[in-house]
Amino acid sequence: MSATERLVPTLGDIGLGWRREIAGVIDDLTPGFCEVIAESVPIRRRRARPDARLTALAAKVPVIPHGVALSLGGVDPVQPARIARLAACAAALESPLVSEHIAFVRAGGVEAGHLLPVPRTGEALDVLARNIKRTTEQLGVPLAVENIAAFVEWPESDLSDSEFLTELVERTGVLLVLDVANVYANARNRGLDPQRELARLPVERVAYSHVAGGRQGDGFYHDTHTDPTPPDVLELVTALRERVDTPVMLERDGRYPPAAELFDELDSIATAAGAAAITASAREVWA
Template sequence: MSTVTRTVPALGDLGLGWRREIAGVIADLRPGFCEVIAESVPIRRTRAVPDPLLTDLRDRGVPLVPHGVALSLGGVDELEPDRVHRLTACAEAFGAPLVSEHIAFVRAGGIEAGHLLPVPRTREALDVLVRNITRMQDALPVPLAVENIAAFLRWPEDEYSEGQFLAELLERTGALLVLDVANVYANARNRGLDPLGELARLPVDRIAYSHVAGGSEGGGRYHDTHTDPVNRGVLELVTALRERAEVPFMLERDGRYPPAAELFDELDAIAGAAGCAPITDDARKVWS
């Protein structure tokens, strides 16, 4: 199978989500990049003020990617200026190669959902996303990448498949894609579909990087928890995606952080599935 050559900002093969709780461990790794939740970065006098450990990573040449969770690109309301400014300020403070957010809405009519909610795959919703993504792109000094989400809810009026929806969205906006293979796995499992088959239908030519995360079964559903180890099914998607395109991968962990040795094992498992070099060798010597 031929490999797609990426024409997006260069990142290392394997990164992880930066969290303050594991910042000391990350400092001893050799990550290809780190993604940072933009809403966790203080803004003072209109400037983003990164944690000193983040500044150290930046100064070591580790690319830092601001990742928004509250912009609500899929919402019909206009983007809130303060949230737009936060992402642009983080991009400037990090010297970021790109910024990422979600294909989702989190508020409507001023009411906060407290969760990433899926947009209907309709022409009207697509127009809203295009408007908001274009607005964000105009404000940013770097490219914007948008992420597919995991969701239990499906809208009955969908007019597109997920692959068709993503392809048209990327074509109309020129945006990049953060392809979360853990979300592909979760959605397929909960809908009784084949995860590998679902992945095969998604566009790969504009992927900036890919999220990898763990989940667990509960209440007859598969939950994308980010607090459990990455399972074999998700790792199979990592391998399948890497066979189609030269994609960087990134581990997401949010809470219930394991001991350093277990975190290293998880990163090594992703590296093995992706066929790339491990980033843990130096850190294992420090944390052994």
Template sequence: MNTAVRTVPALGDVGLGWRSEIAGVIADLRPGFCEVIAESIPIRRRTARPDPALTELVARGVPVIPHGVALSLGGAEPVQAARVRRLAACAEALDAPLVSEHIAFVRAGGIEAGHLLPVPRTREALDALARNIARTRAELAVPLAVENVASFLEWPESDLTESEFLTELVERCGVLLVLDVANVYANARNRGRDPHRELARLPVEQVAYSHVAGGHAGDDFYHDTHTARTPREVLDLVTALRERVDVPFMLERDGRYPPAVELFDELDQIAEAAGVQPITMRAREVWT
């Protein structure tokens, strides 16, 4: 295992994406951390007003990370100041150890895509990302981590591999990563590549945490839906990543929420794959 010193905020071993639909289930656990979609938190007079269930988690010592989906860091246009202020307000209200966003763009020329679109892996795209990351970090009081996305298309003009692109981005910007192993699996499968070889090429020293999720396999495409149980292939990537670096993992679920017992079982499977204590056992021991 990599024992190098990592300059990332400390989180628990296994976390869970906070959604209002499963807020009661999360309250019965002691997750290592939670992540909440920043745009789901109401803002009034530039002050974030999180759900009381979220502030209760924070009061009980659970780190909660605002996760943005609308900054459009990878867009050619500058990030919008109001959206950066929203992210900063969410971090302040939740006493967050860091915030996260995506290596993607969601708008161009005033048109909203409604989806996280992958950026071309070019020097020009790196320049645009670097500028927007710098603008965003200048307004944040906590570190920023950026996430690799599942790509539904491959830009023909890309001249860097994904590992080269992410490595240069980290080195150039000094930014943290949210390494989504489910997205690594989806991209590798859809491109006819070995996901373990793809993972082995990625920079892991500055990974703040890793996303884990399930998807749906169609006739010719794997969709990263976050609405199904984490497949064994993704759990194997959890193990492979943990063998390289001591990184926390977080389950994403965005629909078709299972009964609590099934969700607990999935979290424990992730913990087992990572070689850490089951989250439900920790909840019984600590959550009072």
């Protein structure tokens, strides 16, 4: 399926999550696109007021607002004000799409402060379908939803990840942000083969992909976003790109490495994706 048929404009091959702590480094890169946490963008009088550097970046490359608080998987209807925030960010940055998570973050008015996995059941699909419909009706741009790293397994889950995601996109027409690092984390923690799990997923609906690092601890692999991307995840990037020509984006959320190390990680991702590096001009500046 082409990008036009998916209502997704073309993004560059390699992207990076925009964070204020590394904004200066990103200014000197040549990313194909960037992503910003929507809740980090100030809202005043119902209008988004992005950081000046972020606004300047959005004039050069697509910047995608990435929500973390919509709670699409929650039984309560999504809150219109939170959808409006995503829409305001997309308008201010002239974004081609927005993204959120297949997760819930609140229940009965209680905030979890974390992305919680939904059970892989028909009932959960019904909830997601309703909330996705409400969201897309108000956004004005396409929505892509991300698979998360699940640190708990609901006993009532009766669908596999691939069955669940396939049913979700078929019922809603929603796009996917396929996080290969989360595919790896879930497979490793469940004793499954990450390559086989990736091969079963509906990649024809992927708008772009996330890559991130993690670490093993206490018998559990943690998707930290503060560690380098491991070789096994890079192998998943290669396997994904062999199936579909999808953009790939690095997520870093703390413990930012020196610029040279960040450039090396971005180059490793580009190599795994069979794409051109985005670091050449920045290496000259930061040498």
